[in-house]
Amino acid sequence: MEVRLQAQEDEITLLKSSLADALRRIHIHDKLLPLLKQQLIAGGCWDLTFDIWPCVSHSLSNADRQRKRLDKKAASSANLLTRSPRLMVHDVCTMCARCAHVKLCYFLICITGQSIKMFIRGRPITMYVPSNIQNYDDLKMELPLERLELDWFPDWVVNLSVILATRLDYGYRGRDGRANLYFLPTGEAVYFIACVIVLYHIKDSTQRHYRKHTDCVRSLALHPDKVRVASGQMAGVDKDGKPLQSCVHIWDSNTLVTLQQIGLGTFQRGVGSLAFSSADSGGFLCVIDDSTEHMLSVWDCAKETKVAEIKSTNEAVFAVEFNPSDSNNIITCGKSHVYFWTLSGGQFTKKQGIFGKYKKPKFIQCFAFGLTGDVLTGDSEGNILTWGKSAADVKTLGKGAKETYQIMRQTRAHEGSVFTLCTLQDGALLSGGGKDRKIIRWSADLAPERECEIPEKFGTVRTIAAMDEEELLVGTTRNAILRGTFSDGFLAIVQGHVDEMWGLASHPSQSLFLTCGHDRQVCLWEAEEHRLSWSVSLEEYGLCADFCPNGSTVSVGLNTGRWVVLDLLTQEVISESVDGNEQLSVMRYSPDGNFLAVGSHDNFIYIYNVTEKGRRYTRFGKCNGHSSFITHLDWSKDGRYIMSNSGDYEILYWDIPGGCKLLRNRSESKDREWASFTCVLGFHVMGVWLEGSDGTDINALCRSHSERIVAVADDFCKVHLFHPYSKAPSHKYDGHGSHVTNVCFTHNDSHLLSMGGKDTCILQWKVVGGNRWDSKDKLGSASSTSTSSLEPPAS
Numbered sequence: 172m173e174v175r176l177q178a179q180e181d182e183i184t185l186l187k188s189s190l191a192d193a194l195r196r197i198h199i200h201d202k203l204l205p206l207l208k209q210q211l212i213a214g215g216c217w218d219l220t221f222d223i224w225p226c227v228s229h230s231l232s233n234a235d236r237q238r239k240r241l242d243k244k245a246a247s248s249a250n251l252l253t254r255s256p257r258l259m260v261h262d263v264c265t266m267c268a269r270c271a272h273v274k275l276c277y278f279l280i281c282i283t284g285q286s287i288k289m290f291i292r293g294r295p296i297t298m299y300v301p302s303n304i305q306n307y308d309d310l311k312m313e314l315p316l317e318r319l320e321l322d323w324f325p326d327w328v329v330n331l332s333v334i335l336a337t338r339l340d341y342g343y344r345g346r347d348g349r350a351n352l353y354f355l356p357t358g359e360a361v362y363f364i365a366c367v368i369v370l371y372h373i374k375d376s377t378q379r380h381y382r383k384h385t386d387c388v389r390s391l392a393l394h395p396d397k398v399r400v401a402s403g404q405m406a407g408v409d410k411d412g413k414p415l416q417s418c419v420h421i422w423d424s425n426t427l428v429t430l431q432q433i434g435l436g437t438f439q440r441g442v443g444s445l446a447f448s449s450a451d452s453g454g455f456l457c458v459i460d461d462s463t464e465h466m467l468s469v470w471d472c473a474k475e476t477k478v479a480e481i482k483s484t485n486e487a488v489f490a491v492e493f494n495p496s497d498s499n500n501i502i503t504c505g506k507s508h509v510y511f512w513t514l515s516g517g518q519f520t521k522k523q524g525i526f527g528k529y530k531k532p533k534f535i536q537c538f539a540f541g542l543t544g545d546v547l548t549g550d551s552e553g554n555i556l557t558w559g560k561s562a563a564d565v566k567t568l569g570k571g572a573k574e575t576y577q578i579m580r581q582t583r584a585h586e587g588s589v590f591t592l593c594t595l596q597d598g599a600l601l602s603g604g605g606k607d608r609k610i611i612r613w614s615a616d617l618a619p620e621r622e623c624e625i626p627e628k629f630g631t632v633r634t635i636a637a638m639d640e641e642e643l644l645v646g647t648t649r650n651a652i653l654r655g656t657f658s659d660g661f662l663a664i665v666q667g668h669v670d671e672m673w674g675l676a677s678h679p680s681q682s683l684f685l686t687c688g689h690d691r692q693v694c695l696w697e698a699e700e701h702r703l704s705w706s707v708s709l710e711e712y713g714l715c716a717d718f719c720p721n722g723s724t725v726s727v728g729l730n731t732g733r734w735v736v737l738d739l740l741t742q743e744v745i746s747e748s749v750d751g752n753e754q755l756s757v758m759r760y761s762p763d764g765n766f767l768a769v770g771s772h773d774n775f776i777y778i779y780n781v782t783e784k785g786r787r788y789t790r791f792g793k794c795n796g797h798s799s800f801i802t803h804l805d806w807s808k809d810g811r812y813i814m815s816n817s818g819d820y821e822i823l824y825w826d827i828p829g830g831c832k833l834l835r836n837r838s839e840s841k842d843r844e845w846a847s848f849t850c851v852l853g854f855h856v857m858g859v860w861l862e863g864s865d866g867t868d869i870n871a872l873c874r875s876h877s878e879r880i881v882a883v884a885d886d887f888c889k890v891h892l893f894h895p896y897s898k899a900p901s902h903k904y905d906g907h908g909s910h911v912t913n914v915c916f917t918h919n920d921s922h923l924l925s926m927g928g929k930d931t932c933i934l935q936w937k938v939v940g941g942n943r944w945d946s947k948d949k950l951g952s953a954s955s956t957s958t959s960s961l962e963p964p965a966s
Contacts, residue, residue: 191819286838287854291866294820298854299841304896310858314902315880315894342667342932343369344388345633345646349489349537349591350444352646353393353400354636355424360644360652361400363388364667365908365932366888368402370424373638373654373664376701381427385415387908387930389461392445395453400424401433403442403458405908417441419458421472431475434458434468444491447472448498457501459483459491467491467503469514481519484508487534495540502546504535509548509558511576524558525577539592539600542615545579549589549602555582555617582617585609593635603632603645610635610645612657621657629653629663650931666703668692668931674727675913675926676716682917683739684924685725686933687713693727693737698922698935707742709735715757719785720764728755734769736788745786750777756801761810762846766791766827768813770801776815778831792831796823803850803871807843814840816850820866848874848881848895859883859893859901871913875920882923884911890925890936906934 289296304310342364344351352362359370359379368381368388381400386407393400399421406417419433419442439462448455455478456470465488468480486506494500501512509524532550539547546558557580587606594600598615608631611622625632630649637643638654645653645661649669655661672688682698689712695704711729718725724745728734732753736746750769757770760781767788769777776794781787799819806813812834813825824834824843834840841854848855851869859869859881871884874895883891883901890911891901909929916923923936 285841287857289857289860291820291860291864296820296822296852297837298822298852298857299838300854301841303842310896313894314900315892343646343650343652343665344931345630345650345652346648346669346931348389348633348646350634351391352634352636352644352652353391354638354644355393356397357425359424360636360664361391361393361424362646362652362665363391363402364650365906365927365930366404367906367932368400371665379427381420381422382906383420383422383429385905386417386441390442390445392447392456394421394447395449398424399430399447399453401445401447401456403438403445405441405461406439407908417460419445419456419470421456431472433470433472433475434477437468437477438462439466443488444503446492446501448493449495450493450498455493455498457491457493459488459503465505467501467512467519469501479514479517479519481512481521483510489535490537492538492540494544496544502538504538504548506534507531509535509538509546509576511546522573522576525575527577529556529578529581534588536588536590537592539594541594541600542598546576547592547600549584549592551588553583553585553587553589553604553606555584555589555592555600555602555613556580557582557617580617582613584611584613587631590632591634593637595637595640597640601635601637601643603635605631605648608632610643610657623657623660625653625661630669663703666694666706667933668694670712670931671912671928672926672931672933673714673912673928674716675915675924676718676725677915677917677924678718678722679720680722680918682922684915684917685716685718685727686926687716687727688931695725695739696933698917698924701935705742707737714754715770717758717760717767719760719781720762721784724785726758726760726767728758728769730754732771732773734758736785738786746788748779748788748790751775753800757804757849759804759806759847759849761806761827762808763810765810766806768794768804768806768827770804770815772800774798774800774817776801776804776813776825776831778827792827794823794825794831794833796825796833797821803852805845805847805850808846809844810846812840812843814843814845814850814853816852820852822850822852848872855895856881856893858896859891870911873915875916876918877920882914882916882925884914884925886910888927890914890923890934904936907932 285300287298287300343362344364352360354360358374359372361368361370365387366384370379384404386405388402388404390403401419401421403419404417407415416436417438418435420429421431421433422429433456438460441461442458443461444459446457447453454472456472458468460466463485464482465484466480467483469478471478483503486508488503488505491501491503499514503510511522513520530552532552534551535548536551537549541547548556550556556578558576559579561575561577584602585604585607587604589602590605591603592600600613602611602613608625609622610632612620614620625645629651630647632645633648634646635643641656643655647653650667651663652665653661654664668686668688668690670688670690672686674687677684683695684698685695687693691709691712692706693709693713694706697704711731711733713727713729715728716725724736724738726734726736732751732755733747733749734755735744738745751771751773753772755769755771759768764785765781767779767781774797778791779788780791797817799817802816802818804813804815811828813827815823824837824840826832826834849872851872856872859872868886869883870886872881874881878895881893881895883893885891888907888909888911890904893901907927907930909927911925912928913926914923925934
């Protein structure tokens with residue numbers, strides 16, 4: 172009911188906004204028409220084309236959402252762009268990726284004297300040109316010298332002045348993944364998150380990355396030679412709305428070189444499951460796609476050709492494997508089924524496992540092969556079923572009856588589902604339970620030998636990979652990877668959030684940063700050691716955060732209007748307040764630490780006096796003047812003024828010591844120096860808005876402390892790097908598999924942190940040379956080397 176109520180409130184807000192936009196457009200049209208005529212007459216005889224599209228408000232399908240950018244491009248090519256020497260008009264019908272409703276994007280830039288007026292969705296945004304800029308056309312048009320790149324030095328980047336490198340220790344996709352964790356002979360664990368496959372050397376605590384995928388990786392398989400890896404991705408869309416084709420990459424884990432690309436454009440929606448054949452040393456690859464019919468196909472790896480294909484089932488399929496002794500036999504399992512496939516002459520024949528007198532479980536979650544060739548399945552009832560062939564029952568079924576696959580034995584294993592089975596070299600079997608969180612070692616004849624239980628905070632067991640006969644790696648449903656033994660227990664070596672993230676803040680003087688999200692976890696990370704320092708669970712989920720300038724406390728804004736202050740050493744809540752009953756979107760301390768500004772979705776900015784070194788807060792005032800929810804705000808360097816943005820694209824300025832007074836004459840603030848740039852609207856960041864932007868494409872931005880570059884998080888899985896005040900194109904970088912919700916620089920600009928939304932991924936981009944960073948690398952590169960397969964980025 173709460174979700175439906177929120178959806179209805181969002182719809183009402185959208186309708187009000189659409190009505191206001193329509194009225195504003197009519198008003199703007201009446202005012203701009205004489206100006207357009209005057210400028211066109213002054214420049215000669217020009218045809219006047221000025222289109223106003225009707226505002227539409229209705230729900231769209233996923234396909235329409237994906238064509239968002241494509242529609243913009245088509246509209247532009249249809250001559251909906253009218254230009255005069257000093258006036259640029261864009262009138263494009265687009266849709267917000269987050270609210271899933273059509274909206275009119277009316278994008279206009281008008282340069283008059285010392286101000287620039289930009290219109291987004293019919294809303295006028297006036298930005299005053301600083302006094303030190305004499306001519307807007309003289310602003311920089313070149314790309315920044317700084318670059319974002321993995322910690323890897325191919326020949327083509329030798330001469331770059333500054334390079335940034337990623338370190339990806341903060342996450343693993345375990346919440347909905349299966350068979351996605353393997354251990355290599357090199358001592359590395361291989362797993363994936365977002366669009367990146369991570370090879371994490373456990374003893375050295377270093378990483379390498381395979382980054383040739385264009386969308387989220389969903390499946391993984393290890394070749395029998397323990398060197399080659401197959402990885403399959405989802406079929407998404409690019410930034411222009413064009414569909415991306417799903418495929419399987421087969422690559423070398425030593426060199427990170429792609430060896431084959433299998434089935435480009437063949438797999439619908441994505442690749443759900445993968446398996447290499449074993450009997451012929453990995454000559455074939457089996458693929459289950461994510462289409463409705465879950466197509467089963469077998470491919471010749473050397474020839475990169477399809478051998479056979481068949482519709483498997485309309486039900487969910489969880490796993491696929493070749494029989495280790497016969498590459499013509501394949502097993503699949505999923506919802507209410509286990510199928511035994513035989514491949515002969517390019518054709519499949521299917522036999523369904525017969526449950527007979529045993530209760531048919533709702534899900535067959537996993538399976539493994541015993542040393543004798545028996546198939547062992549784990550199901551949602553907590554049982555391990557042993558399957559075998561039965562001779563044809565001629566008496567019952569008549570002449571011509573064929574052999575069947577039936578249950579030979581049922582073994583009670585876990586309370587709740589059996590999520591994973593792993594066969595060891597000595598014939599022993601490992602099983603991982605869901606509800607009971609247990610890992611059990613079984614003998615070859617399924618007698619229990621040892622068991623242990625993983626801590627509740629890590630969730631349940633999702634997958635198991637054996638490092639040797641004693642030490643194990645365990646992937647969990649709360650996106651953690653554990654390492655340990657039955658005797659010593661398990662400790663986390665990789666951790667991450669398990670739901671959408673929005674809150675991100677870096678410590679003012681140390682290599683620490685804090686994240687929070689919809690999983691109600693507040694996490695403090697050590698950037699130098701690439702590990703979690705501590706995690707605290709809250710009653711509501713956090714959406715924003717900021718450190719007190721003295722670095723001893725941090726404030727976290729929640730979705731209910733409540734905000735809390737945590738002590739970094741004790742993790743205790745030392746103060747809490749409530750401002751309104753709507754979610755908070757931004758927390759920002761003044762540079763001197765005397766004030767805290769709290770931006771809310773109730774359209775107000777609440778100001779608090781901060782005393783006792785960030786431990787005591789008293790209400791000072793309230794900034795009242797925005798007509799929509801607060802999205803971003805920044806303090807001036809002297810700690811007296813605030814610049815704020817809102818959901819309807821307003822830029823307002825406030826005098827805080829003067830009583831939280833709204834400054835009516837905004838031109839007075841054109842030369843004011845700001846302690847930070849996080850507001851997405853303003854002359855200082857106008858260059859980040861590309862042609863056709865609809866006002867919601869940019870989720871967050873952050874200026875470096877050196878004031879040399881601006882990092883931008885967009886709605887299309889990209890991180891951008893701009894010059895401040897520049898109208899030049901940006902460097903663009905991939906890695907996230909979802910909209911990028913936030914970015915921030917560390918205290919010394921040595922790292923950039925970016926945060927994905929639904930991909931629950933945190934990327935850490937590292938500075939490794941050039942100008943001010945050449946002489947000292949403050950986060951110690953020796954402890955975090957990495958290698959990547961990334962190609963030169965597109966700019």
